[in-house]
Amino acid sequence: xxxxxxxxxxxxxxxxxxxxxxxxxxxxxxxxxxxxxxxxxxxxxxxxxxxxxxxxxxxxxxxxxxxxxxxxxxxxxxxxxxxxxxxxxxxxxxxxxxxxxxxxxxxxxxxxxxxxxxxxxxxxxxxxxxxxxxxxxxxxxxxxxxxxxxxxxxxxxxxxxxxxxxxxxxxxxxxxxxxxxxxxxxxxxxxxxxxxxxxxxxxxxxxxxxxxxxxxxxxxxxxxxxxxxxxxxxxxxxxxxxxxxxxxxxxxxxxxxxxxxxxxxxxxxxxxxxxxxxxxxxxxxxxxxxxxxxxxxxxxxxxxxxxxxxxxxxxxxxxxxxxxxxxxxxxxxxxxxxxxxxxxxxxxxxxxxxxxxxxxxxxxxxxxxxxxxxxxxxxxxxxxxxxxxxxxxxxxxxxxxxxxxxxxxxxxxxxxxxxxxxxxxxxxxxxxxxxxxxxxxxxxxxxxxxxxxxxxxxxxxxxxxxxxxxxxxxxxxxxxxxxxxxxxxxxxxxxxxxxxxxxxxxxxxxxxxxxxxxxxxxxxxxxxxxxxxxxxxxxxxxxxxxxxxxxxxxxxxxxxxxxxxxxxxxxxxxxxxxxxxxxxxxxxxxxxxxxxxxx
Numbered sequence: 001x002x003x004x005x006x007x008x009x010x011x012x013x014x015x016x017x018x019x020x021x022x023x024x025x026x027x028x029x030x031x032x033x034x035x036x037x038x039x040x041x042x043x044x045x046x047x048x049x050x051x052x053x054x055x056x057x058x059x060x061x062x063x064x065x066x067x068x069x070x071x072x073x074x075x076x077x078x079x080x081x082x083x084x085x086x087x088x089x090x091x092x093x094x095x096x097x098x099x100x101x102x103x104x105x106x107x108x109x110x111x112x113x114x115x116x117x118x119x120x121x122x123x124x125x126x127x128x129x130x131x132x133x134x135x136x137x138x139x140x141x142x143x144x145x146x147x148x149x150x151x152x153x154x155x156x157x158x159x160x161x162x163x164x165x166x167x168x169x170x171x172x173x174x175x176x177x178x179x180x181x182x183x184x185x186x187x188x189x190x191x192x193x194x195x196x197x198x199x200x201x202x203x204x205x206x207x208x209x210x211x212x213x214x215x216x217x218x219x220x221x222x223x224x225x226x227x228x229x230x231x232x233x234x235x236x237x238x239x240x241x242x243x244x245x246x247x248x249x250x251x252x253x254x255x256x257x258x259x260x261x262x263x264x265x266x267x268x269x270x271x272x273x274x275x276x277x278x279x280x281x282x283x284x285x286x287x288x289x290x291x292x293x294x295x296x297x298x299x300x301x302x303x304x305x306x307x308x309x310x311x312x313x314x315x316x317x318x319x320x321x322x323x324x325x326x327x328x329x330x331x332x333x334x335x336x337x338x339x340x341x342x343x344x345x346x347x348x349x350x351x352x353x354x355x356x357x358x359x360x361x362x363x364x365x366x367x368x369x370x371x372x373x374x375x376x377x378x379x380x381x382x383x384x385x386x387x388x389x390x391x392x393x394x395x396x397x398x399x400x401x402x403x404x405x406x407x408x409x410x411x412x413x414x415x416x417x418x419x420x421x422x423x424x425x426x427x428x429x430x431x432x433x434x435x436x437x438x439x440x441x442x443x444x445x446x447x448x449x450x451x452x453x454x455x456x457x458x459x460x461x462x463x464x465x466x467x468x469x470x471x472x473x474x475x476x477x478x479x480x481x482x483x484x485x486x487x488x489x490x491x492x493x494x495x496x497x498x499x500x501x502x503x504x505x506x507x508x509x510x511x512x513x514x515x516x517x518x519x520x521x522x523x524x525x526x527x528x529x530x531x532x533x534x535x536x537x538x539x540x541x542x543x544x545x546x547x548x549x550x551x552x553x554x555x556x557x558x559x560x561x562x563x564x565x566x567x568x569x570x571x572x573x574x575x576x577x578x579x580x581x582x583x584x585x586x587x588x589x590x591x592x593x594x595x596x597x598x599x
Contacts, residue, residue, distance in 0.1 A: 015348055016372075017572075018079065038069075041061055042103070071365075076089065076095075083360065084177050084354045100161070112151040115145050132468050176355075184214055191462075199353040200378065223503060230482065289590070321419045322382060330537070332544055342398075368392075386424075389418075390417040391414065401555065406557045409560065411522055416533070450578060455524075478503075479506070487500060528580040547566060
């Protein structure tokens with residue numbers, strides 16, 4: 001029976017080096033002790049935000065404290081993510097969360113006091129050189145005036161942060177440590193210990209018995225605890241509704257989108273255009289069923305490569321070399337930072353017991369971004385390297401160009417750079433391939449990228465909107481209601497060629513991103529934007545690269561939809577979505593017709 005390694009059994013060269021943030025836990029504790037007094041420094045400005053000098057001093061103080069807190073939070077979180085079973089780092093993370101709430105409460109007077117000031121006065125401050133770091137903030141204060149409460153109410157809402165994230169934290173602990181999966185037998189008949197990482201590998205098995213067993217094991221793990229997980233998610237939805245009502249928004253989605261200053265029409269454009277493209281997805285599902293010799297597909301059949309005589313399985317070092325070659329069109333400067341990330345241990349590579357599942361990029365302003373992987377050598381894992389390094393480079397360019405106050409780009413644009421890298425990798429692999437089987441594999445991989453990133457994430461987005469609508473309409477958020485919503489959407493999206501297995505009704509229960517409400521649609525708008533940007537880079541060269549670099553360096557200095565326009569993408573119109581759907585349709589035609597070139 002294969003065992004997942006302990007953290008101590010992973011080579012140091014394959015672990016990220018967090019000493020770039022803090023050289024030791026003791027150094028972290030020293031900063032933590034100093035920052036604990038930060039609340040008093042902020043509170044000294046309470047009631048004084050009327051004169052320019054006091055406003056500027058207060059904003060600079062909050063900036064400095066937030067920067068230190070970011071270092072503390074990233075270090076504690078990533079230490080915990082290495083192995084959630086280490087109690088010391090769980091405690092550090094909890095302490096850091098509590099400190100964050102304390103600082104948030106201490107700063108809670110800032111927005112109400114600024115909001116009380118005259119709009120013309122605030123906009124005039126935003127034009128002054130000394131307020132350059134805070135011009136976007138001041139403009140947002142004016143924009144959000146109607147949703148900002150009194151100082152006392154803001155302090156109360158800030159205090160709610162102490163437990164508002166508890167639903168996410170509880171799910172994360174369950175997902176990382178407590179969920180139990182039954183072992184399955186692999187293709188060789190040997191027992192395999194199930195985990196999130198192993199599951200992704202087994203779903204690509206040519207043996208349908210193995211795929212079905214892995215699917216049953218994974219979904220049984222969540223199904224056995226469905227009511228508990230259901231209560232966690234219902235609590236998360238009700239928490240969102242509480243904050244939406246408190247801030248006088250008509251619904252949860254409006255609050256989420258206004259929080260990032262993203263036009264609501266973009267959400268509606270996404271769903272409308274994806275619905276229009278569903279017949280093409282259904283046609284692809286029908287093609288996959290025929291190609292696999294099946295009357296109909298099950299949900300556990302969607303991940304297996306259909307090309308029997310080709311299988312991409314590469315070492316981590318080989319994957320890194322491939323990624324670097326694929327990203328060459330972005331220029332030498334970009335590549336130099338990619339090499340640094342790979343060679344200077346910015347990346348935590350392999351799965352170990354207690355390690356957080358999946359992959360992400362996260363970092364601190366004063367050091368550099370980090371990447372967490374659970375690398376298993378599959379094609380998906382190779383693309384994940386490119387994807388997460390896209391996140392890392394976006395943060396790197398933003399942090400090096402913008403002041404701290406404007407370095408954080410909105411989540412709305414967070415999936416664009418990562419998906420640009422994936423599209424460039426796919427195009428690179430296709431361009432250098434002359435093998436028929438390999439090209440079929442890559443074309444289906446590209447189509448599956450659309451399926452999982454555009455269609456699937458839009459399905460998730462619809463589910464979130466409908467799940468929140470239950471609470472908004474005073475209906476109970478129960479497992480049965482959530483299952484019914486999800487099952488109907490699954491059948492709508494995948495069509496008649498796919499059997500929606502009974503267990504798929506509770507797939508919502510195993511999606512971590514649902515605890516970051518209204519996040520997932522940004523994957524879909526991300527690939528929509530990335531298709532346009534990548535095509536421009538490959539076809540137009542230097543001019544498109546320069547526009548893309550402006551996007552990467554912009555950070556949070558402008559509204560996110562406007563930042564995308566720097567790279568030539570306007571999501572308030574239908575054109576980018578139509579272009580993405582056309583790319584999917586054209587790729588499917590190439591696959592079905594056997595054409596040689598992807599143009």
